[in-house]
Amino acid sequence: MQVIRSVEEMKSFVGETRRAAKSLALVPxxxxxxxxxxxxxxxxxxxxxxxxxxxxxxxxxxxPSEDLERYPRNLEKDxxxxxxxxxxxxxxxxxxxxxxxxxxxxxxxxxxxxxLEGASRPDHFRGVATVVLKxxxxxxxxxxxxxxxxxxQTVVISGLVKDFNLGxxxxxxxxxxxxxxxxxxxxxxxxxxxxxxxxRALNRSLEKARKLVWGGEILTHRVMGEMRRLLGSDSRxxxxxxxxVDPGSLNSVERITAGCLALVAVKIGSxxxxxxxxxxxxxxxxxxxxxISRANHCGAALPSPKSLQAS
Amino acid sequence: MQVIRSVEEMKSFVGETRRAAKSLALVPxxxxxxxxxxxxxxxxxxxxxxxxxxxxxxxxxxxPSEDLERYPRNLEKDxxxxxxxxxxxxxxxxxxxxxxxxxxxxxxxxxxxxxLEGASRPDHFRGVATVVLKxxxxxxxxxxxxxxxxxxQTVVISGLVKDFNLGxxxxxxxxxxxxxxxxxxxxxxxxxxxxxxxxRALNRSLEKARKLVWGGEILTHRVMGEMRRLLGSDSRxxxxxxxxVDPGSLNSVERITAGCLALVAVKIGSxxxxxxxxxxxxxxxxxxxxxISRANHCGAALPSPKSLQAS
Numbered sequence: 001m002q003v004i005r006s007v008e009e010m011k012s013f014v015g016e017t018r019r020a021a022k023s024l025a026l027v028p029x030x031x032x033x034x035x036x037x038x039x040x041x042x043x044x045x046x047x048x049x050x051x052x053x054x055x056x057x058x059x060x061x062x063x064p065s066e067d068l069e070r071y072p073r074n075l076e077k078d079x080x081x082x083x084x085x086x087x088x089x090x091x092x093x094x095x096x097x098x099x100x101x102x103x104x105x106x107x108x109x110x111x112x113x114x115x116l117e118g119a120s121r122p123d124h125f126r127g128v129a130t131v132v133l134k135x136x137x138x139x140x141x142x143x144x145x146x147x148x149x150x151x152x153q154t155v156v157i158s159g160l161v162k163d164f165n166l167g168x169x170x171x172x173x174x175x176x177x178x179x180x181x182x183x184x185x186x187x188x189x190x191x192x193x194x195x196x197x198x199x200r201a202l203n204r205s206l207e208k209a210r211k212l213v214w215g216g217e218i219l220t221h222r223v224m225g226e227m228r229r230l231l232g233s234d235s236r237x238x239x240x241x242x243x244x245v246d247p248g249s250l251n252s253v254e255r256i257t258a259g260c261l262a263l264v265a266v267k268i269g270s271x272x273x274x275x276x277x278x279x280x281x282x283x284x285x286x287x288x289x290x291x292i293s294r295a296n297h298c299g300a301a302l303p304s305p306k307s308l309q310a311s
Numbered sequence: 312m313q314v315i316r317s318v319e320e321m322k323s324f325v326g327e328t329r330r331a332a333k334s335l336a337l338v339p340x341x342x343x344x345x346x347x348x349x350x351x352x353x354x355x356x357x358x359x360x361x362x363x364x365x366x367x368x369x370x371x372x373x374x375p376s377e378d379l380e381r382y383p384r385n386l387e388k389d390x391x392x393x394x395x396x397x398x399x400x401x402x403x404x405x406x407x408x409x410x411x412x413x414x415x416x417x418x419x420x421x422x423x424x425x426x427l428e429g430a431s432r433p434d435h436f437r438g439v440a441t442v443v444l445k446x447x448x449x450x451x452x453x454x455x456x457x458x459x460x461x462x463x464q465t466v467v468i469s470g471l472v473k474d475f476n477l478g479x480x481x482x483x484x485x486x487x488x489x490x491x492x493x494x495x496x497x498x499x500x501x502x503x504x505x506x507x508x509x510x511r512a513l514n515r516s517l518e519k520a521r522k523l524v525w526g527g528e529i530l531t532h533r534v535m536g537e538m539r540r541l542l543g544s545d546s547r548x549x550x551x552x553x554x555x556v557d558p559g560s561l562n563s564v565e566r567i568t569a570g571c572l573a574l575v576a577v578k579i580g581s582x583x584x585x586x587x588x589x590x591x592x593x594x595x596x597x598x599x600x601x602x603i604s605r606a607n608h609c610g611a612a613l614p615s616p617k618s619l620q621a622s
Contacts, residue, residue: 104470105471108416108419110415126419
């Protein structure tokens with residue numbers, strides 16, 4: 001695996017891949033790689049000839065009072081985690097390489113970037129969309145792999161791809177959970193032991209919602225009531241938002257239909273955690289992901305043959 | 312010349328060009344083609360194998376009280392004007408094709424987009440940068456051709472290219488003037504006969520500035536004083552702004568150095584006109600354009616060999 005640090009070197013690597021007519025996958029990450037990231041890498045490797053993992057803690061998506069400084073960084077460990085996957089290159093640019101002096105142009109994702117996460121983190125999605133567009137332009141992937149845990153991010157990037165006529169196909173991959181049901185996240189390392197126990201409330205409330213909808217409940221306010229009760233049962237859990245939304249528009253729904261999502265964000269101690277689930281009769285299968293991917297004009301989440309030149 | 316109306320068809324045309332390893336030029340226009348546009352087409356044809364001219368009156372760069380409705384549209388005449396140049400394709404998308412229902416993501420050019428033209432036309436450069444990024448992504452040109460008359464536009468697009476790591480090389484081409492010195496513009500057709508006479512004041516004031524600087528004057532306030540006097544001598548000319556700026560930052564300068572620009576915007580009747588000139592000891596030669604192009608990380612304005620695959 002090559003570790004590439006400059007945009008120019010990355011572009012020349014991409015040029016070679018293109019000339020060899022190989023399909024190219026990008027897995028954009030902020031490092032601190034966990035099983036969620038590695039599931040994206042696995043899928044990318046399954047679907048494309050060449051896989052590039054970018055590792056960049058993007059400062060512009062952190063708010064002024066957020067955890068940019070303490071966000072975990074350990075390149076050596078990340079490189080080691082990628083080794084078994086035979087990834088072609090890790091793209092690890094510096095902040096100066098991505099945002100040289102005079103940098104000024106940004107992507108404005110519009111109204112969808114101001115809801116939910118965007119309401120709590122005002123310039124978050126501007127930062128995300130800008131850095132992802134830059135990564136797309138540098139790496140020029142056929143496919144890019146994103147995790148369902150940051151579902152709103154996928155919707156924002158999907159809008160970017162569609163609105164800006166990009167040739168990238170997005171692939172959405174399911175949430176990976178630890179044995180206790182907590183969604184894996186680089187921020188989980190911030191949690192003290194008793195906070196980790198409290199964090200189970202997120203998945204418990206989402207499981208409850210799935211069961212209720214599976215059992216025939218279609219009224220959002222009833223499902224949310226049960227979820228709130230579960231989230232409120234632990235005093236360490238401070239609810240930021242809880243919504244049941246349409247997967248394409250992210251607008252709240254009053255009645256739940258198959259493919260709607262329940263999205264939750266909480267603060268436990270000083271750590272902010274998010275989680276979500278797909279609701280509907282099918283449970284959270286790959287088929288459901290495929291379905292909500294389509295609603296967002298994403299590519300198929302299911303495996304497909306390699307060397308998809310015209311992806 | 313193919314007239315292509317859909318994004319999909321344009322992308323497939325581009326794919327064929329790419330596979331044939333031909334260099335590709337884009338000349339983005341809003342139609343109503345005049346000698347200024349045609350000079351860009353001529354240069355594009357000189358430098359690249361395949362030239363695409365886009366014709367799209369972009370609604371998002373017009374303000375609510377501006378001339379979107381009456382902006383001249385005549386595709387038949389435009390196609391006829393392009394015929395002698397043996398252009399490969401005209402890309403003529405509809406508004407719905409470029410901005411389908413749900414379109415939301417835009418490019419924010421930052422502070423430089425809020426000065427000068429941007430102060431008078433608040434969302435103008437957001438609209439320009441967004442549509443140009445879309446055109447770049449659809450046509451994927453090696454080189455894109457812009458006219459010096461819309462100088463601030465070039466600076467905004469140059470920032471877009473640099474900040475978003477695009478692979479496009481910009482080429483800036485000199486202002487084309489009619490026999491009476493008025494810069495050619497699609498909006499000149501709005502001018503009544505006596506307004507057209509008044510419009511000469513723009514170039515007269517710019518020529519005066521060039522002469523003063525050529526003669527050794529370096530103080531902006533003195534040059535601007537003379538220019539204001541000339542512009543004010545015709546009561547039909549309503550001054551919007553007049554500035555002498557650094558070509559890279561567009562910041563006002565107190566002392567004029569070679570390569571600075573004088574930029575002027577006026578209203579004559581209901582018609583808004585802009586014009587500019589490069590100041591300095593060399594006059595407004597291609598070498599000067601090359602120099603200010605470099606300040607904006609643009610490509611060379613001077614001719615170069617065809618088939619510049621790695622442009």
